[in-house]
Amino acid sequence: MNIFKKTTMIGIGLIGSSIARALKKKRLSKKICIFSQTNKTLNKARKLKLGDFYTNNLEKSVQNSDLVIICTPISAYKKILNRISKNLMQGAILTDVGSTKSTVVDTFLKIKKPNFNILPAHPIAGTEKSGPESGFAELFNNRWCVITPMGRNDNKSLNKLKNLWNKLGSKVQIMNATEHDKILAITSHVPHLISYSIVSSTLASNSKQKSQIIKFSAGGLRDFTRIASSDPVMWRDIFLNNKSNLLKITKNFEKSLNLIKKYIKTNNEKKLKEIFSNTKKIRKLIEKEKQI
Amino acid sequence: MNIFKKTTMIGIGLIGSSIARALKKKRLSKKICIFSQTNKTLNKARKLKLGDFYTNNLEKSVQNSDLVIICTPISAYKKILNRISKNLMQGAILTDVGSTKSTVVDTFLKIKKPNFNILPAHPIAGTEKSGPESGFAELFNNRWCVITPMGRNDNKSLNKLKNLWNKLGSKVQIMNATEHDKILAITSHVPHLISYSIVSSTLASNSKQKSQIIKFSAGGLRDFTRIASSDPVMWRDIFLNNKSNLLKITKNFEKSLNLIKKYIKTNNEKKLKEIFSNTKKIRKLIEKEKQI
Incomplete structure (x- = not known):
């Protein structure tokens, strides 16, 4: 064997x-x-x-x-x-x-x-x-x-x-390595960067608020804290070694975020529903590929 | 009973x-x-x-x-x-x-x-x-x-x-309702907004890239697709009904993201390790509170 x-x-x-x-x-x-x-x-x-x-x-x-x-x-x-x-x-x-x-x-x-x-x-x-x-x-x-x-x-x-x-x-x-780094920036590195950012942004809260954040974290934040508790040195190295893809893909994310924010500010119910319905489709493909 | x-x-x-x-x-x-x-x-x-x-x-x-x-x-x-x-x-x-x-x-x-x-x-x-x-x-x-x-x-x-x-x-x-909406913006609404944004940003990829994104989604993106497959109408309504908190907390997140991006651009290894070590602590508190 x-x-x-x-x-x-x-x-x-x-x-x-x-x-x-x-x-x-x-x-x-x-x-x-x-x-x-x-x-x-x-x-x-x-x-x-x-x-x-x-x-x-x-x-x-x-x-x-x-x-x-x-x-x-x-x-x-x-x-x-x-x-x-x-x-x-x-x-x-x-x-x-x-x-x-x-x-x-x-x-x-x-x-x-x-x-x-x-x-x-x-x-x-x-x-x-x-x-x-x-x-x-x-x-x-x-x-x-x-x-x-x-x-x-x-x-x-x-x-x-x-x-x-x-x-x-x-x-x-x-x-090839170049292709790998592009795809992984999308599927892993940017999601980690964003998770670290969102969890990091909650750290500035005062202690009363922090205890409430912990209590009510099951609404979504909890999943980000899981990702953002990954090994600090390993992830620092990943970010520094895939810098240009990371920053490029982050820009794409920021564009999406800004667009959704715009639709929220202008009460564009139709566009919001449309975007949130489309994102559901990716999930179904992942389930089909058994990567759950 | x-x-x-x-x-x-x-x-x-x-x-x-x-x-x-x-x-x-x-x-x-x-x-x-x-x-x-x-x-x-x-x-x-x-x-x-x-x-x-x-x-x-x-x-x-x-x-x-x-x-x-x-x-x-x-x-x-x-x-x-x-x-x-x-x-x-x-x-x-x-x-x-x-x-x-x-x-x-x-x-x-x-x-x-x-x-x-x-x-x-x-x-x-x-x-x-x-x-x-x-x-x-x-x-x-x-x-x-x-x-x-x-x-x-x-x-x-x-x-x-x-x-x-x-x-x-x-x-x-x-x-009170005001306090509730502030906390939930942090623990739930902004995490959902960000998840929708990141998954939405991957939708523009061409079909070859998309199939690779699906394949390699286990690296982190997968968890965002789960959150971003929540009910579209329900979440549209949540965002529109907690608009000002949502936008305020999103701004805090963007500040964190920009700071981390800055440290990546300038190769600030020390600061990056420090931030990623701190985010680990929140996770431990959530585990302690049994909200896992």
Whole structure:
């Protein structure tokens, strides 16, 4: 059943620990090595029995691994690559799970003459929780995983990684990084930016009002607070790494908001009903695609 | 066990049908009369056995009822009141479930010398679904119901209505209509306005992009599409009836959004991390209050 002999997880948060759990449960890797730079996280991973080896030595962690998965915030990639590139096994697959892909591909392209295969990837799955204790093996079931090949890799490696993600429960889509970042700005990054903004705007309220906001949050705000409780460092990195798409798509959102505001100000009942009826249709398509 | 002898539900959508189901299940009203203006909805309600009588005659529906609950979009209230005011039983309780309260109170205040008790109310509960088939008796469990008395009613009626909502599973908060509308703009109306805007902004995409947006919606957009699939007429009415609070709170949101955008443009990593860490705290308070 094993597809890989030794998998190294660099970073073991929500996504990393979910992958580790699924690898183990489905016996997809003979051995799993877990790297984290903090002993606190390593100890958590050890207690949860997420792997076979645990180390805070980055260079050593990747030795003899035929699969290395970077599961850290994007801002850590450069340092990581500087330290592991020389130690990666010939023919190994190096992949990641980062939520933006263009700058990630650029970073990977700086590795000089790699004798291993680099295949950036992004599983479109997650929850608002962070840390190794939050993961679960079923996180990727029926979700999409996007792989953005860089043109250097062989087909065998690509098929191996596709096979892995299929076994983890996901459907795989091959895309280029530029296209990925445009679509994800719409489906994920701008929704997060807006959620952080709306929740942040409530923080200025006085304490009496704040307690009422908490009480009555079930009317809609609650769902935004869920999204806006996602990992701060991870999301800071995503926003900074997909800046131009993010700002462009935000502008589209602002145009829509301004139009609806105009119709509210002018009591345009017909147009409002029309817009709110149309938005219902997208939901139905998502339900049909089983992405609920 | 019955608190009321005959309850008339005017409108039998998500909220109305949930109340009817709970009234029946918990035997809180001896008889339930259901009014709807369309035969299609009436037939659905009959098939679902939501009441004891079904009628499209508004005037007759309220006769001999000691409780009348208006569960229609707010834009229908004036016409309804014109037709039922003369037929309401002396001492009856007239209440509603509308999501804005100031204009509703104004509308109720126009009833000349009522010999019944008017108690506007708003259960902070719901889903994105509409229609009598979408309701369920447990919808109000552990949710808040706000009652905004108008100063005309007696304490006995207020206590009776509070008791009813408690029995329906809710906690009750007495507030004035102005305060209610300010808070709900924050916790519900602006989140809906923003959800409609973001989903609406994706509708302009071409069909290839749209299919990718649907596929990858699990990254955040999905949750907005849920909110933006709420009943179009109901939400049009809410926005138009809480216009000034809505626009004011939207301005606060826009300020937050602009600030975060500024920090993204200037790569202010420290400030971004700080903001995204603070928004996490609100979520924890909501979890503590069990409004999840």
